[in-house]
Amino acid sequence: MSLKSVAAKIFAKLIVAKTRKWASNPVETQQRVFDDLIKSAASTAFGKDHNFTDIKSHEDFVRRVPIRDYEALRPYVDRVVNGEENILWPGKPLYFAKTSGTTSGAKYIPLTKASMPFHIQAARDAILHYIAETGNADFVDGKMIFLQGSPELEEKNGIKLGRLSGIVAHFVPKYLQQNRMPSWETNCIDDWETKVDAIVAETLPENMAVISGIPSWVQMYFEKLREKTGKPVGEVFPNFNLFIYGGVNYEPYRAKFENLMGRKVDSIELFPASEGFFAYQDSQKEKGMLLLLNSGIFYEFVKASEFHDENPRRYTIGEVEIGVNYVLILSTNAGLWGYNIGDTIQFTSVKPYRVIVSGRIKHYISAFGEHVIGKEVEAALQEAMEHTNVRVNEFSVAPQITPANGLPYHEWLIEFENRPDDLEDFALKIDAAMRRQNVYYNDLITGNVLRTLVITPVKLNGFNDYMKSVGKLGGQNKVPRLANDRKIADALLKSS
Incomplete structure (x- = not known):
């Protein structure tokens, strides 16, 4: 056992103990986050427009801050994009995560000095929870890959912007740099098919231990590996023992992946987005992902069946029920307030609070009143x-x-x-x-x-x-x- 894997196991125990502390006090944890957010943003343009200094409770917040999607919040975001300070959050963002908009082109999601560390910390903690539960830490000595967007960033009024995964690539801890793949040059290739071919060429000779990304795009990588070698991925990389994924439900892909891999491989599910890192799978034995209640995000939940009502009730963490389909509403330390991210979730547990992603509030079929999700x-x-x-x-x-x-x-x-x-x-x-x-x-x-x-x-x-x-x-x-x-x-x- 290497020194690095021993250190990982020790660190994992510390992080799990820290997680249990806030997870066992969910209502108090969220109240603390709420109070910090309101206090921090009180002097911003948004805070002044919505009388944050008079907000003492969640009920006050609901009266003053309506639910908004990106288009409704855009007048404030545009001011930030144009270079103004203290609009949605104190100062200026560190980055904009550029994503595809549905009605008006690109969306610019702010990432601030306060919010950015949680994107990195959550991914790290997911792996550490896996190590603590399974005792498996050998993979830390192997190579790791995340199929992601280009880390090359543009600039807009002094603020750098790019895809979230490309921005996060700049924050890979030093102790992982020598294990991380692909190379910077390959990561910067824009054309996806050319990029995957280059990744195959780079990784084939390596001791790949961890592979991560959205399943549909990892599938393309696996298919090209099999095409190139004539072997299942698990045989090409005998020490590949951990698959980390997010973005879509893995279950429809599982049978195909197990065929491509040739054997079963442990997996960890993540729930990240440009707007925040919301949850990760903290146990191989329990269904759902641990909702991150201490990561600078205050959550509200609206029943999907009531979402299109004129004034739907906005539930807080202590009021939710298992198995109900909720629209996820966020207020964050990146300056999003009462923000409808568009995802729907269901709770699988309330001790601790674990969720599954059930779909998108805009992605459903109800052409005949069927409400299929x-x-x-x-x-x-x-x-x-x-x-x-x-x-x-x-x-x-x-x-x-x-x-x-x-x-x-x-x-x-x-x-x-x-x-x-x-x-x-x-x-x-x-x-x-x-x-x-x-x-x-x-x-x-x-x-x-x-x-x-x-x-x-x-x-x-x-x-x-x-x-x-x-x-x-x-x-x-x-x-x-x-x-x-x-x-x-x-x-x-x-x-x-």
Whole structure:
């Protein structure tokens, strides 16, 4: 056992003890964060506009600060982007994380001196919790890779900007620098396919121990490794024992990944975003990710079923229930206030508070009042795939409102690695799982408003071709699982 792995185990015990301290006092922890945020931002433009000096409770905050998405907060963000100080948070941000906007081009999410350390700390602590629970620390001596965006940054009015993963690359601790891959030069390659080819060439001779990234893009890396060597990834890298992922649910990919790897590999799920690092998997034995209540973020939760009401109730951490679908609302030490990030979550535990990501509030299907969410379609597909050799690369679901013949239906566009022998029977298995999960969907089928779902196979690499066509191949981009329109579905059908 190396000195580095011994030190990692000691450090892991200290961090786990520290985590348990705040996790066992969730309400007090969040109240402390809330008080610090309000006090720190009281003299900012936003704080003055919303009378932060008069805010003494969460009820006061709710009365003064409405829920906003990026577009509603944009007048303040634009002032920050234009170089003004003390607008949303004291001073100026250290960085802007540049992300894709839905209605008006790029979004600029501020990262401040107060918020930036938590992005790094959370990823570190996730690994340390794994070490503390499993006793496995040998991987710290091997090579580690994170498939990420380019670390090259632009500048806007004296503030550097780039993709979050590229910004974070500048903060890799010194003790990990010699283990980290790929090289800086390879990381700076813009074209994703060229970049993955270069990563394959760089990593093949190395002792890879940890591989991380969004599953859909790690899959491309694994496929190219297998294509190059003719061997499963677990054989190419015999010491590869930890896969770290975030961004999408891993379960629909699990069977495909285990086939590509040739063996089972432990995994850690993360829940990061440009707006903050919200949760990480703290246990291999428990379902869900530990919600980070002490990381400079005050959380509010709105029931998804009530979100579009005129004044939905905003719950705090002590008021939430297990299994309810909540829209996640943030107020942060980067200057986001009552901010709707767009993600929906469900609690799997309240001692401590653990969550799963259930989908996006904008990514759902309710063309007929069915309220289908991402978690439901992912779980239904996973159930249908159990005890079969069916493997799926990617999928997306859209409503077919005006079919040429018969009743409307949900169309599942699936790119199979291994197709089922009987496609119609496979569709019925998914449909049955959907009906068990979603009473509204079941009622629509029973009442002959909808017919059972229809699967349309997508050609191999069809989803990658689509993402490339819209300029979103690679990096942190993800295919939406659900849409209430047919924009994605029709584009996929056109190319298949």
